[in-house]
Amino acid sequence: MGHPVGDASETVLCCDMGGSSLRVGLVDRRGDVVATAACALTLTVDSHGQSEVDPNLWWQAFQDLVASLAADNPDLLRTVAGVSICGMTRTQVLVDEEGSAVRPAITWRDSRAGIEAADLAAAHDGESIDAFHPVARLAWIERHEPEIFAKARFVVDPKDYLAVKLTGRAASDKISLARLLAVTGGEGALSRFCSLLPQLVEPSAMIDHVGAGLPQPLDALAGCPVFMASNDTWTAVLGLGALRPGMAYNIVGTSEVLGLVSSRPAVAQGLMSVDWGLGFHQTGGPSQNGADVIPWLSRACGVDRQDMAVSFSGLLAGERHPQPVLFLPFLQGERVPYWDPDLRGAFLGLATGHGPTDLAWAVLEGAAFSARFVLERAEAAAGEPAKEIRFGGGGARSEAWCQVRADVMRRPVVVGACDEPGLLGCAAVAWTGLGDYASLAEAQETIARPSRRFEPRPDRVDDYDALYAVYKDAVPAAAPIAHRLATMRTAKGLAVPASSS
Template sequence: MFLGLDFGTSAVKALLVDGEQAVVGSASVPLTVQRPAPGHSEQDPEAWWQAMLDAVDALGRDHPAALAAVEGIGLSGQMHGAVLLDAAGKGLRPAILWNDVRSAAECAELEAAFPALRQVTGNIAMPGFTAPKLLWVRKHEPAVFNQVRTVLLPKAWIRYRLTGEMIEEMSDASGTLWLDVGARDWSDAALAATGLARQAMPRLVEGNAAAGTLDAALAARWHMARRPVLAGGAGDNAAGAVGLSAIRPGDAFVSLGTSGVLFATTDRFRPYPKAAVHAFCHAMPGTWHQMGVTLSAASSLAWWAGVTGLPEADLLAELGTPAAPSPALFLPYLGGERTPHNDGTVRGAFAGLSHDTGRRLMTQAVLEGVAFSLRDCLDALAASGTRVEAADVIGGGSRSRTWIAIIAAALGIPLHRLAAGEHGGAFGAARLARMAVTGEAPEAVCVRPAREETVMPDPVLADAYTAQLARYRDLYRRGGL
């Protein structure tokens, strides 16, 4: 039996998975975010810890025998967060989260201090990453910065509490801007640019490697027959990829969550920062991955539903299956955009409206705008040398076959709908735990999920979208939004 723990921003999820990879039980405990100032986003790490205890305790009540039989634990969760510890391992302040934007000015300072940052770390310096947060703390909270002895990411801090060891794995470390992603090692030059040294970092392991043993008191609390081994684990997207078996070069998926992600597994480090492509280590040795990110995917439809006052399902039912592009255009830049523009100030827009443009065509334009933003991601990956030939689709938006058909036509590739429900990063974390315990090869554990349907791109709609895509891109280039 294996336990996957996923530490999201809004909840901690615990998932029990048996030797046949069937889900035995799950529990989720909500979290809240504190915003002490505009643009700030923080959480108390102790809240993660208590939520995790509550979630696993719930599994113990509902599935005592299964929890007692756990042999391995895997961790997944939110990336980029900064947990600052003093020499005694105590927290110095609340954790600064991935969606905190206070360190925008420090990003420019970091790139000036370390001109090779983009090529070494594979990414543009953005406020969401960890390193700029430390520059902000050094500038605005010098008394705190002077006490910092270790910086941990959220799930590494949880591991520290679970095992007493400070260990991080490659996929999560890739989101700090301190990792030499090609070499899979900390970059001394990147650390020095933020006033830190290698001694402030936890030791590194691969995601499917053993990384500590559960504290004896916790094993007793949950009546476990033995002290489980912890796996290195993975950052949220990499853990989701392990759960989907997207671990081989060429594997890809589209995530239609609040934000949208086009994820592609690669056999080598392929940085392409000029188009805001993220290049990270995967959770498996010798593999990497790239991501194109659009910041408002399903949240664009949710915004439009709020404007119209109708449920999303009603808007989608009214739409039907489009045979031609909407005459209206929608830019889904409600909170800025990542790939390929890296533009935090751009905002969304409708264009091409007329007296004949009703709600149905505007709904269609919203779905198409997100599809075109994903096409921008696809083309950015292609420019880096990564060709995506097909992809699975996950996330809340994947429940709409109409939206999948629109995206397939916009991307020009087949998209696979999955038959089973999703379990997110927790399932991937449980798979990594199994590998850490058994030593099985990733290919043996990561069997592909069943696919319910393959949606092929409609050739007529795909041709029509070529012209619409040009209008969409021209609208951004004209600016003023």
């Protein structure tokens, strides 16, 4: 790019694709974010549990955001020494030999493949296969769209699709495709899907260089090395400084993900155990729900979308009723630790004295109870408690959310100086790949800088312990009712016309 190695003005172009937004940023070698741009993404789920997105929308959004950076400062792209992309995983993009998508991507919210999951689980004695499993979704396409399935050459993650468009090369990493790798090896019935796996490289490895002939302003990046990174969780954990044994991480975006990092594998019921490389293993996994419960509740309370964040803070500032409300946060089913698409949310203990403030606090607390349940199971499997919880994502921007997590989970919660841990993790990968750091561990020490620390408050933890005990009883008690409701459909004619009242 015309800059000597070690030029202080150099940056890396980082991209973090989450469920609700796509963010790009230019980050220097010390982890300072020079410029950012972001746009909203939408993942919808229809009445049949299907959630699809045209991956070319992601590619166009990426181009638009890079163009936005260039428009603000035309010289910025000349500082780019490398590119690194992370993104949501458990979202399948099928591409042909040329790297073009052969159908819309099936997102992590999709639960259509229940029948295929049951069939595959019966034939596979090993990792649990459910409707959210990538191999179940591939089997669904194979069964229902055989002509499209025959056109597919590779299955990749969203981040890999952007890298394909930049470089022309399909590749991924073992961390992102861990669930698919776990069931397609060997000579069993599922090995037929193994041929769809692209080349797998390490997160800090270079995939290839940005190709020539891309549209403006991406043509200015031609020749730049593109580095793999990994899924958004792994990369954000690196950006939070939590990729080290004994650390827990909790990232709250559209969905929530939590886990414990250890130096040896640990197996816990309902949790994912993944080799994260570098001698690290994680025990935990993704929820199906997260910070999107806040806009849901805000809309339900009649809050205008433009003022949602401010208005939700206003709800929290109101007076609470002394009798608590308990919230089960399963608005879209649940993944860890239940892997049950038919779980449903509920408010329990409602009385006439309760109002929007009680519901708002119950939402924050219910999500924290769910996270505590996962962490306790991970700690029991690993045989050691977490030293602290590194907290990131949109939830980390709220002091109320951070403090509730510390109080409920009885662990210190630490927030980074930068509220874009995904971009920082991408930067650590790129600068390590470029040779500025000898290892990802060294890059993490410099780039991931903690800022705020929230300690559990002694006057709150006992009350939360008591409410958490109720939560643990409530989930299995409410599950059968949720399952019955999830399969019911009410005829439109049951609604009483206003004129008849």
